[in-house]
Amino acid sequence: MSVNLSPLPPARRGRPGRLALLWSEMKRHKASYLFLAPFLLLFTFFTIVPILMSVGMSFTYYNILEKPKFIGLSNYRLLFVDDDIFLKAIGITLKFAFITGPIGYAMAFLLAWLISQIPVKYRFFYTLCFYTPSITSAVAMSVVWLYLFAGDRKGLLNYYAIQIGLIEEPYLFLQNVNSIVPVIIIVSLWMSMGVGFLAFLAGLQNVPKDLYEAGAIDGVRFRWQELIYITIPAVKPQLLFGAVLQVVSSLTVFDVSIQLVGLPSPLYAGHTILTHLYDYAFIKFEMGYASAIAVVLFVLMIGLNRLIFKLLGRE
Template sequence: MSSNVTTNTNGSSVAETLPGHHVPVGRWKKTWTEMKRNKISYLLLAPFLILFTVFTIIPIITSVALSFTYYNIIESPNFVGLSNYRLLFVDDDIFLKAIGVTFTLAFVTGPLGYILSFLLAWFITQVPQKFRFFYTLCFYTPSVTSAVAMSVVWLYFFAGDRKGLLNHFLIKLGILNEPYLFLQNVDSIVPVIIFVSLWMSMGIGFLAFLAGLQNVPKELYEAGKIDGIRFRWQELWYITLPSVKPQLLFGAVMQVVQSLQIFDVSTQLVGFPSPLYAGHTILSHLHDYAFIRFEMGYASAIAVVLFLIMLGLNKFIFAILGRD
């Protein structure tokens, strides 16, 4: 018996088999029909979808599952329920301190790095074309240089003796009478990490801003001059910013992810663990339990918390910049 697909008054599809008898068509069947209709598109997407599933979706699901277990790699995972999360937020004082340090770094380096990336990219678009590559290279190089290589420079700069570059100049200027231990004093560790992180923050978001700014149609600026725009800041506010909203959204997401994953800079500058855990971040705590203590269940719980923090901040950013 043949069946016909019709649409009822509320817009849902139904399969008509007998007069007066209607059976709803399942959502999965409708999806499968659409996939068969657009099979070429899905075939082209398949390599990315497979890699994304294997290296992103499955690890996330595995981490969530392991976070409810005690797992030390040698023995089989043993289900412990919410014990790992209770230990994290009730008994693990170092983790609570790591959350505070991470949020401090994120809420300072995130917005500042984001603003600096955009302003420097905008500055580069204002200079003649022949000089843009030089400025781009100067600002982008620190972000692609390894933290180990950069730490050699900054360790010399912040060294806690008279040979340290910063101490040498401060003593020479009479500001200090004796060397200051920038990398050992708990009051200066976080500011030093913030400073170095900002120096290395001109990454993918910076390039996205630069590409977006260079592709704003010149006709918009000409039309703006006709409509009464006279100053650069007016062009920036009324023309440039609305034209690069996609790049602003992408740069904000990348900056949030980068600011919450500060680990190498802290480790190379102040050691692991840092003095009194003053530079201890969530990722440092994760690295400690995953690759030093091999408590993978507890490390997975830390990873899930970090993932949820990133997800929440990204939702907040999409709510602000992703409306259009």
């Protein structure tokens, strides 16, 4: 009786696992991974580890003075069942994000596109004018806006509105619950020309001129046709990058709200998720509950960013 000692067919041989393939790739490209190592270490210790610690602390009661005490899902149950202020903060944050996100994103791209159309020697001046508000301290900027929206006769808007007869008494822009969110939206839009705006401008200036020449040969005659058929497809990576930044900035509005309407705002009309997190983390020192708020905000960001990747990141 003979025994078949022939090797197994290729389909039945043991295939290396993913870890083995990853290890072989790392050995083959070890120089590249050595260059990446400093960033990967910093990213791990200052981003991944804090996220994991925050998730773990969200299941505990921790007030800094005592050791963390495991309480399961109690923090999340309290957030979504008993904390009316948090539910209100979610509504205000989403309202703010769905207004300032698309509008700020479109404004940044259109302004970058307009600046890219003017002569090179003037671009620096216009870029500086639009970019400066985003790098200026929110405290310094709030001084200007507080003077503009002040609720007495010395406030700039109230003064001119009374002078021309639109109103008889000063309007309390920063105390009226109906006007707090619109004011925060206006100020945030004015300060929204940040890194995404610069990314758009850089991408627009690096679109190959050959594409426009080829488009002219194929029948593209107008600027709006160039924008739709040539420019936007050529800067999709920058559009994706700007969209991600816009989502993050829209969901993490904090400084503008604090400086304009304080903490807490009148009837919590300007209370956002990040403001609620700051309140529990650094005023009430309930770190477990604050961690649960941070996890909810993190999941919300991940969900919206996944949606953006599906819309802009298919290629």
